[in-house]
Amino acid sequence: MPEQVPGATIGVVGGGQLGRMLAEAASPLGVEVIVLDPTPDCPASPPAVGQIEAEFDDEAAIRDLATRVDVLTLEIELADPNGLEAAMEATGTPVHPAPSDLEMTRDKLREAEALADAGVPVADFRRVDDADSLQAAFDDLGSPLMLKARRGGYDGRGNAVVEDVPDAEDYFGTLDGLVAEQLVDFERELSVIGVRGEDEIDTFPVGENVHEAEILRETIVPARISDDVRDEALSVAHDVVSVMEGRGVFGIELLETPDGEVLANEIAPRPHNSGHYTIEGTVTSQFEQHVRAILGLPLGVTALRDTTAMANLLGTGDGSRPASLVGVEDALGMPGVHLHWYGKHEVRPLRKMGHVTATGEDAAAVLETVTAARDAIDFE
Amino acid sequence: MPEQVPGATIGVVGGGQLGRMLAEAASPLGVEVIVLDPTPDCPASPPAVGQIEAEFDDEAAIRDLATRVDVLTLEIELADPNGLEAAMEATGTPVHPAPSDLEMTRDKLREAEALADAGVPVADFRRVDDADSLQAAFDDLGSPLMLKARRGGYDGRGNAVVEDVPDAEDYFGTLDGLVAEQLVDFERELSVIGVRGEDEIDTFPVGENVHEAEILRETIVPARISDDVRDEALSVAHDVVSVMEGRGVFGIELLETPDGEVLANEIAPRPHNSGHYTIEGTVTSQFEQHVRAILGLPLGVTALRDTTAMANLLGTGDGSRPASLVGVEDALGMPGVHLHWYGKHEVRPLRKMGHVTATGEDAAAVLETVTAARDAIDFE
Numbered sequence: 001m002p003e004q005v006p007g008a009t010i011g012v013v014g015g016g017q018l019g020r021m022l023a024e025a026a027s028p029l030g031v032e033v034i035v036l037d038p039t040p041d042c043p044a045s046p047p048a049v050g051q052i053e054a055e056f057d058d059e060a061a062i063r064d065l066a067t068r069v070d071v072l073t074l075e076i077e078l079a080d081p082n083g084l085e086a087a088m089e090a091t092g093t094p095v096h097p098a099p100s101d102l103e104m105t106r107d108k109l110r111e112a113e114a115l116a117d118a119g120v121p122v123a124d125f126r127r128v129d130d131a132d133s134l135q136a137a138f139d140d141l142g143s144p145l146m147l148k149a150r151r152g153g154y155d156g157r158g159n160a161v162v163e164d165v166p167d168a169e170d171y172f173g174t175l176d177g178l179v180a181e182q183l184v185d186f187e188r189e190l191s192v193i194g195v196r197g198e199d200e201i202d203t204f205p206v207g208e209n210v211h212e213a214e215i216l217r218e219t220i221v222p223a224r225i226s227d228d229v230r231d232e233a234l235s236v237a238h239d240v241v242s243v244m245e246g247r248g249v250f251g252i253e254l255l256e257t258p259d260g261e262v263l264a265n266e267i268a269p270r271p272h273n274s275g276h277y278t279i280e281g282t283v284t285s286q287f288e289q290h291v292r293a294i295l296g297l298p299l300g301v302t303a304l305r306d307t308t309a310m311a312n313l314l315g316t317g318d319g320s321r322p323a324s325l326v327g328v329e330d331a332l333g334m335p336g337v338h339l340h341w342y343g344k345h346e347v348r349p350l351r352k353m354g355h356v357t358a359t360g361e362d363a364a365a366v367l368e369t370v371t372a373a374r375d376a377i378d379f380e
Numbered sequence: 381m382p383e384q385v386p387g388a389t390i391g392v393v394g395g396g397q398l399g400r401m402l403a404e405a406a407s408p409l410g411v412e413v414i415v416l417d418p419t420p421d422c423p424a425s426p427p428a429v430g431q432i433e434a435e436f437d438d439e440a441a442i443r444d445l446a447t448r449v450d451v452l453t454l455e456i457e458l459a460d461p462n463g464l465e466a467a468m469e470a471t472g473t474p475v476h477p478a479p480s481d482l483e484m485t486r487d488k489l490r491e492a493e494a495l496a497d498a499g500v501p502v503a504d505f506r507r508v509d510d511a512d513s514l515q516a517a518f519d520d521l522g523s524p525l526m527l528k529a530r531r532g533g534y535d536g537r538g539n540a541v542v543e544d545v546p547d548a549e550d551y552f553g554t555l556d557g558l559v560a561e562q563l564v565d566f567e568r569e570l571s572v573i574g575v576r577g578e579d580e581i582d583t584f585p586v587g588e589n590v591h592e593a594e595i596l597r598e599t600i601v602p603a604r605i606s607d608d609v610r611d612e613a614l615s616v617a618h619d620v621v622s623v624m625e626g627r628g629v630f631g632i633e634l635l636e637t638p639d640g641e642v643l644a645n646e647i648a649p650r651p652h653n654s655g656h657y658t659i660e661g662t663v664t665s666q667f668e669q670h671v672r673a674i675l676g677l678p679l680g681v682t683a684l685r686d687t688t689a690m691a692n693l694l695g696t697g698d699g700s701r702p703a704s705l706v707g708v709e710d711a712l713g714m715p716g717v718h719l720h721w722y723g724k725h726e727v728r729p730l731r732k733m734g735h736v737t738a739t740g741e742d743a744a745a746v747l748e749t750v751t752a753a754r755d756a757i758d759f760e
Binding site: 339340 | 720721
C-alpha cells in the first residue's frame with residue numbers, strides 16, 4: 001500500500017544538497033520532508049519542514065525521526081544501516097532503500113562481490129588485508145592497481161592507483177580493509193540513474209561524465225556513445241538495480257572500455273550528482289522518482305526531453321570562508337541556464353556548492369553554454 | 381542593481397498556492413521566501429522559511445515583513461497597495477510589481493481606462509454609478525451587458541451578464557462602483573503570461589483556456605489558433621505589460637473574437653493559474669521568472685518545450701470538510717503526469733486544491749491524459 005499522497009512525510013538521514021533537492025521535488029506532491037543532520041541550518045533545512053540535529057549514526061535520533069514520518073530514506077552513505085534497521089524494527093516505519101542495500105554499497109568489497117555474483121560485469125578484484133594479500137593481487141591483476149578503502153570513500157577520497165606494496169603503504173598507512181581492482185583502461189565514464197519501484201525497475205538515460213581529480217565536473221546527456229554501448233549500459237544498470245532489496249533511485253557509475261564493454265564501477269544507494277541533469281532534462285526528475293519509489297507510488301516517465309548538460313559549481317581558493325558568489329547574473333543571462341544553489345554557508349576548495357544546467361538540441365552548444373555559465377560564476 | 385543571488389529573501393503578501401509555487405521555484409536559486417497570510421499553516425508555509433500571520437492589509441505587519449526581506453511582492457490582489465507603498469517608504473525595501481500596478485488592476489474601471497489609453501484593444505465599457513448611468517450604458521452598448529464590480533471580483537465572482545436595470549439590481553444590490561462592458565462574442569479564451577524585467581519585456585506562449593462557470597478548468601499550450609491570432613495575442617500582451625510600472629509577471633486574459641480580433645479582458649499583477657503549465661511546459665517557469673524579474677536578474681527563456689496541458693483540481697461536494705484525496709496513484713501512473721498539490725487542509729466546492737500537468741507532442745493526446753488524471757482524482 002502506498003503512503004497517503006498528498007500528506008505523507010519522509011524522514012531523510014542527511015541534510016545536504018541531495019536532501020535539499022529531494023525536499024524541493026517532494027513539495028509539489030504535497031509530501032513534506034524532515035531531515036536528520038548534525039549541521040545547524042544544513043542545506044536541506046530551508047525547503048524541509050523540520051530538522052533533527054544529530055549525527056548520522058545517532059540511533060535514538062533516527063528512531064525519533066522514524067516516529068515522525070511515514071518512511072525513512074537517506075541521502076548520505078554515512079547513514080548508519082544498523083540505526084535504520086533498529087528504527088524500523090522499533091517503530092514499524094519502513095526504510096527505503098533497504099538497510100542491507102546501504103550496508104552492501106558502503107563496503108566496496110561486498111559491493112563488488114554482490115555484483116559479480118549477480119553476473120554484472122565489474123573489474124577483476126581481490127580482497128586485501130595485508131601486504132601478502134596485496135602482493136598476491138599484484139601478481140594476479142598486474143601493476144599498477146586501483147586500490148580502494150572498503151569503507152568511507154567518497155569522491156575519490158580513499159582511492160589510489162598504486163605501483164607496489166610500499167606505494168600502497170605510503171598512501172593508506174594500513175593495508176587492512178582494502179580492495180584491489182584491475183586498473184581499467186576506459187574510453188568514457190558513463191552513469192545511469194536506476195530506480196526500483198514497488199513492482200517495477202526502470203532506468204534513466206545514459207549520461208556521460210567528465211571527472212577531474214576524481215570529482216565530477218560535467219554530465220552530458222545523451223552520452224556520445226554507440227547504440228550498442230547505450231543498450232549495454234542500460235542493461236548493466238538494470239541488472240545492478242535487480243540486486244537491490246529496497247526501493248528508490250540508485251546512482252550507477254559505469255566505465256566504457258575501448259572494446260565497447262561496460263563495467264559497473266560504483267553504486268550509490270541514493271540520488272546521485274550525475275543525475276542532477278534530470279531536474280530539467282527528463283520528464284520526471286531523479287528526486288521526484290525517489291519520492292515516488294519510496295512511497296510505493298507508480299514510477300514516473302524517465303524519458304529525456306532535450307539534450308541536457310550539467311556542470312558542478314565547486315569551491316575555489318585555499319581555505320574555508322563565507323560563500324559569496326559573483327557572476328550569477330551573467331550566468332543566468334545565458335540562454336536556458338538554470339541555477340541550483342545548495343545553501344552552504346562556507347566555501348572550501350572543491351566543495352560542491354551548487355550546479356548549473358542547460359538544455360537544448362545540440363550537445364556541443366549545450367555543453368558550451370553550461371561550461372560558460374559555470375566559468376562565469378566565482379567565489380569572492 | 382540586482383539583489384544578491386543566492387542569498388536574497390523575498391517577502392510575499394499572500395500565502396496561497398501562488399506563494400507556495402513561488403517558494404518552490406525560489407529555492408533552487410538560493411532565494412528564500414517569507415509570506416504574510418492570516419491563515420495559520422497556509423499553503424505556502426511548508427516551502428517558505430517563515431510566515432507572518434496577519435491580514436493582507438495590516439500595515440504594521442507589511443512593514444515588519446519589509447524589514448526582513450530584500451524585496452516585497454504579492455500573490456493576491458487583496459494585498460493592500462497603500463500598505464505596500466507605506467512599507468516601501470518606511471523601510472526602503474522595493475516593491476514589485478509597483479503598488480500603482482496593483483491599485484490599477486484592482487479596479488476594473490481604472491484598468492480598462494489605462495489599457496484603452498495605451499491603445500490596447502478592450503471591450504467597449506462605461507462607468508456605472510447608478511441606475512441612470514447603467515441605463516445609458518445599455519443604450520450605448522446594447523443588451524445584455526457584462527456588468528462587473530470594479531473591486532473585489534475573483535474567478536467570476538462579482539461579474540454578471542444582465543439584461544436590464546432591475547436584473548442588475550437583483551444581482552448587485554447597489555449599482556454604485558460597477559463597470560459595464562459590451563458583451564463580447566468570442567471564439568476562445570486565451571491567455572499570455574507577460575513579464576517585465578529591469579530593461580526588458582517578454583511574453584510566454586499563448587495558452588488556450590477552458591472555463592466553466594467562470595472558473596478555469598484547463599489550459600492547453602500552444603493554443604489551437606492561427607498564426608495571425610497568435611501574433612496579435614502576443615502583441616496585445618506586450619502592450620499590456622508596457623502599461624505597468626513595476627517588474628514581475630502578469631497574467632493577461634484575452635478574448636479571441638470570431639473575426640480574429642484579440643481583446644484584453646482581465647489583468648492579474650502576479651503569477652496566474654493559466655500559467656501553471658509553465659512549470660513543466662516552458663524553459664523557465666512563470667514562478668522562476670517572477671523571482672528573476674523582481675530581483676532585477678536577467679529574465680529566463682520563455683520558449684515552450686513541449687505541448688503542455690494543465691487541469692485544475694477543484695473541490696467537490698457541498699460544504700467544507702478535511703481534504704482527503706483518492707485516485708492520486710492512478711493519476712500518477714498515467715504517462716508524464718505531474719501533480720501540484722497546494723496543501724489546503726479543507727476542501728470546499730470549486731476551491732482550487734491543486735493541478736495536474738502533462739506534456740507530450742500531440743495536443744489531443746496530452747489533453748486527454750491530463751483530463752483523465754484530473755478525473756481519476758476525487759475527494760473523499
